[in-house]
Amino acid sequence: METLMAAAASRCPVLSQASAASRETLMRHALLRHVERGTCIFSHGAAAESGYILMGGWIKITRTQPCGAISILTLHAPGETFGFADSIRRLPRSATAEAATDCTILSVSARSICQTMRSDSSFGNAILSHSFQQNDSLLQQLEALKIFSGIQRLACFLLRHAKPGNGRHIVRLPFHKHLVAHYLGLKPESLSRSLAKLKEYGVRTVPDGIEISNPGALEALIGETSDIRHREIA
Structure with missing residues (x-):
């Protein structure tokens, strides 16, 4: 399992920017989980306690409207990350994450993420860059839907x-x-x-x-x- 966690850290676009010492610290507070299709990883409005790396399977990010209609905001494929932005801001979850297939996910505690951002500037810059990229992607998705x-x-x-x-x-x-x-x-x-x-x-x-x-x-x-x-x- 330790080998798998190390592999996740090295291939993740965010964790790969951390120093070896920082990655080791992050992995000490990480948990590898296997979840079945339909499992809710986190719910809209819940406390954001972890960021996630998708090792295998697909995750869908959704929001449910008051009328009951569900919007799929994005689909995450293996190797991608999700849930980091809410975790570092310590805000309630802005959407719901659900396993679209059987999945293997690596969760990293929000506390260790924030501590590492303060002690490792390269990792902190990578987190900010990643958040901006996700925001840009959402704007591009909106543009695609319109044109x-x-x-x-x-x-x-x-x-x-x-x-x-x-x-x-x-x-x-x-x-x-x-x-x-x-x-x-x-x-x-x-x-x-x-x-x-x-x-x-x-x-x-x-x-x-x-x-x-x-x-x-x-x-x-x-x-x-x-x-x-x-x-x-x-």
């Missing part, structure tokens, strides 16, 4: 989550596509139609996921060829 068509939003999502291997790019979705549709602001039938239209851009459904044979064609469809993956929340 991109459904097929363009789907193309953004696929490009961001595509993993290269064996000469191809594959997006593996371990959950039902209606979750992606909800996140992208589409109806499930609209998502299916958009996915069908993307066939002419080199996208097809295969047994192990969604295959992209020509990422450049999707970038051209979106109309932007640089940093496409940052059009989505990271």
